[in-house]
Amino acid sequence: xxxxxxxxxxxxxxxxxxxxxxxxxxxxxxxxxxxxxxxxxxxxxxxxxxxxxxxxxxxxxxxxxxxxxxxxxxxxxxxxxxxxx
Amino acid sequence: xxxxxxxxxxxxxxxxxxxxxxxxxxxxxxxxxxxxxxxxxxxxxxxxxxxxxxxxxxxxxxxxxxxxxxxxxxxxxxxxxxxxxxxxxxxxxxxxxxxxxxxxxxxxxxxxxxxxxxxxxxxxxxxxxxxxxxxxxxxxxxxxxxxxxxxxxxxxxxxxxxxxxxxxxxxxxxxxxxxxxxxxxxxxxxxxxxxxx
Numbered sequence: 001x002x003x004x005x006x007x008x009x010x011x012x013x014x015x016x017x018x019x020x021x022x023x024x025x026x027x028x029x030x031x032x033x034x035x036x037x038x039x040x041x042x043x044x045x046x047x048x049x050x051x052x053x054x055x056x057x058x059x060x061x062x063x064x065x066x067x068x069x070x071x072x073x074x075x076x077x078x079x080x081x082x083x084x085x
Numbered sequence: 086x087x088x089x090x091x092x093x094x095x096x097x098x099x100x101x102x103x104x105x106x107x108x109x110x111x112x113x114x115x116x117x118x119x120x121x122x123x124x125x126x127x128x129x130x131x132x133x134x135x136x137x138x139x140x141x142x143x144x145x146x147x148x149x150x151x152x153x154x155x156x157x158x159x160x161x162x163x164x165x166x167x168x169x170x171x172x173x174x175x176x177x178x179x180x181x182x183x184x185x186x187x188x189x190x191x192x193x194x195x196x197x198x199x200x201x202x203x204x205x206x207x208x209x210x211x212x213x214x215x216x217x218x219x220x221x222x223x224x225x226x227x228x229x230x231x232x233x234x235x236x237x238x239x240x241x242x243x244x245x246x247x248x249x250x251x252x253x254x255x256x257x258x259x260x261x262x263x264x265x266x267x268x269x270x271x272x273x274x275x276x277x278x279x280x281x282x
Contacts, residue, residue, distance in 0.1 A: 021125075021203070025100045030203075031124035032106055032116065039115045052193045064194065064209040066099050072106060082113050 026065040033072050040079055051075045133202035134273035136167045137250060140177075140200055141276065142268035145255045155179055158250065167199040175200070178241060179252040180278070185232055187225065187278030188241045188249040189217040195243035197250050201273060208277065218242065228279045251278040 021027040037045050051071035059067065096104065110116050140162055144151040154161040158175035162168065175197060178186040190196065191214050196204040207213050216224045221238045225231075232238065241249040253275040259267060274280035 021129075023100075025097075025103045027125040027128070028107060028121055029103045030128070031121040032103070032110055034124050035110060035116045035120050039117075049193060049195070056193055060211045064206070069099055069102055069106070073102065076106065076109065079113075 022065075026068075029065060029069050029072060033068065033075075036072065036075060036079075047078070048072070048075050128198075128203060132199060134200075134271075134276065135268070136165075136202075137197070137200035137273070137276045138268040138271035139165055139264075140167070140250070141252055141271045142264045144177075144252055145259075145267055146264050151252075154252070162200060162250075169199050174247045175250060176241075176247050177250045177252050178239065180254045180281075182254070183235075184237050184239060185225075185278065185281070186239045186241060186249075186251045187217060187221060188243060188251060189214060190243040191215070191218055195248060197248040200250055201276060205273070225279060228274075230280050232281075251276050253282050256282045 021030070033048055037043060037048055041047055048071060051074045052068060055067040055071040055074065056062075056064075058070075062070075107116065107121075140154065143165065144154050150161065150164075153164075154177050158177040159168070159173065161177075162175050180186055188197075189208075194204050194209040194214075196208065213224070218240055221240050222232060225238070243249060253271065255267070256270060259270065262270075270282060272280060272282070275282050
């Protein structure tokens with residue numbers, strides 16, 4: 001988990017005056033969604049996008065990355081259980 | 086994770102939820118080693134409006150490239166090496182003296198990541214998403230983009246399939262500038278369509 005430490009310590013660059021991410025957890029949950037899209041859905045972003053639309057519609061004023069987190073949680077619920085070994 | 090000195094007690098509820106997600110997905114083998122760090126690094130350092138600015142500058146100096154860009158955005162953008170996440174179906178819309186284009190995603194926050202990076206906070210907020218469709222001229226003026234009444238405003242709502250990029254008008258007086266100099270003039274907001282150059 002040393003990656004977490006180094007990430008949170010990074011001095012993040014700004015783009016047009018705004019940070020791309022406001023906090024390390026936002027970049028992590030962003031990347032986690034990318035991982036699920038890539039490795040659980042074969043690159044198909046639509047299932048995640050539909051969850052994100054629902055999450056934003058459910059609580060329009062909730063901060064964006066929290067809706068993103070809720071969407072990913074809901075999507076993960078739909079994944080088949082891993083085989084037990 | 087609790088033993089890495091990351092002060093888990095100070096974690097907010099949402100940070101805890103993300104940590105749970107990360108642990109669960111890692112356990113299921115869906116998060117390759119270093120994946121999070123690599124994605125983050127790319128979006129922090131390599132992917133951003135500077136990519137879109139290069140596309141715009143090339144279109145300004147190379148009429149044939151511009152033609153390809155407007156006809157088949159994804160392929161023309163890929164010529165400059167940009168593609169990937171959220172960039173499968175890129176459509177480039179050109180501003181002219183008579184037409185001003187602006188992009189929005191009313192349902193979530195679809196955005197042309199390969200050329201603009203991650204969307205700014207206001208792009209994701211409900212007021213922008215609702216008002217840019219309902220009253221674009223008023224909202225644009227509030228954002229500092231005052232358009233003459235006779236300029237038609239076209240609002241492009243990103244969908245599941247298509248990501249839009251605005252090709253701003255080349256500013257007057259830039260005829261002698263090089264491509265990198267021109268790219269330096271292009272702002273993120275001008276490629277979203279909430280600013281003119």
